[in-house]
Each structure stands twice: as structure tokens, then as C-alpha cells.
Amino acid sequence: AQKITQTQPGMFVQEKEAVTLDCTYDTSDPSYGLFWYKQPSSGEMIFLIYQGSYDQQNATEGRYSLNFQKARKSANLVISASQLGDSAMYFCAMREGQGAQKLVFGQGTRLTINP
């Protein structure tokens, strides 16, 4: 079974609109972490935001917020006031437990911001 599922292969959004990128996960470990990374066309992996399974509040980092719904096992990324520079691939990833800190990645969502 997929541990991380991103069901949107591609998303197209108008500049300045908010966008939600979906991510669901599967784990039986009570301790886990959820990450979002951005990969622009240049190829590097840029860390955006982190949510721990025991965190009471949804994580926020500037225009990025993580809509964490633990019972539904979802960790959607919300980008407010989208910009042309937000066009990129976005990956959701999960770390289970506190051991080797290995991340399992989803297949990604390609976000395109239209002017």
C-alpha cells in the first residue's frame, strides 16, 4: 500500500488565488512527521513546512500552511495568494518514528500558476 498518496498529478491556478495540494498518508506508528518540499524546474529540493503527529496546531510558514486532519490522515498544503514563482512540483513526505529519519515521498503534484 502507498504510504503517501498525492492524487493530483497537475493543478492550474490563477495568480493571487489560494491553492490546496492534497496529501493522504498511511501509518500505524503514533509518532510521525509530515513534510512538504518544492522542486522548481531547476531541480533542487526546497523544504517548505513540517507537521509533527503530536503537534496540536496546524503548521504555518509565511504563505504556506498545512491543513492537518489526523483522523482522516490528511496533510494538505495550502498556499495563499499564489505567485508565478510558485510554479513547481510539490512533494509530500512522511517520516515514521524517530529512528533513521527516513522520508517516504509521494509522487508529487505539478502546480502551474497562470498570470
Place this chain on the structure above:
Amino acid sequence: NAGVTQTPKFRILKIGQSMTLQCTQDMNHNYMYWYRQDPGMGLKLIYYSVGAGITDKGEVPNGYNVSRSTTEDFPLRLELAAPSQTSVYFCASTVSPGQGDTGELFFGEGSRLTVL
């Protein structure tokens, strides 16, 4: 700050050749990883290391070998290259658990390998 440095950035290999992808980090991270990313896909873990002298297999280790003789360096060896190993390879590192961080991975810029 150099962070995680990978070399080479691009390489073309012939089937059956061998090569080593180099990775070094200057953040004193104990944990290091090698991932591969096939076109249009997410990253898959090849090997990882939790400290010098300790390595372990990830999800897709076949056809690869690693070593970790120092904290800074984590080279990935491809033996008998095959077209299926055409991919972008990322090295990453992070702090040990309990060092008060999120455990985010810091990535190198990637190495694009083509096997013909």
C-alpha cells in the same frame, strides 16, 4: 555555507561501466541518504547511513553500494550500469533524532545520470 555538495552534476555512462557519485556535507550531520528520482516520479530511498561505519539498504538498493568512512562523506557506487539506472540522484543529510529539530532533510542539487 556549502551544505550538501554532490559531484558530478551530469554524467553519461555506457552499459556495464561503473562510477561513483560523491556526496559531502559540512553541517556535521550524522544521518545521510541517497535517493533516486525517475522522470515524473517521487524520490525513492536507495541507501542510508546513521553514522560513520554504519549503512543500510533503502527501498531500491539493487545495483548500488555505499560506504561511510567519515561523517562528512557518503559516496554511492554504481556497478555494471544499466539503462534502468538512468535517473536523477539526490544526496541528503539531517541531524540525529533528539537534537531539537524537525528532521528535515537537506538536499544536494542532484546528479543527473544517463546510461546508454
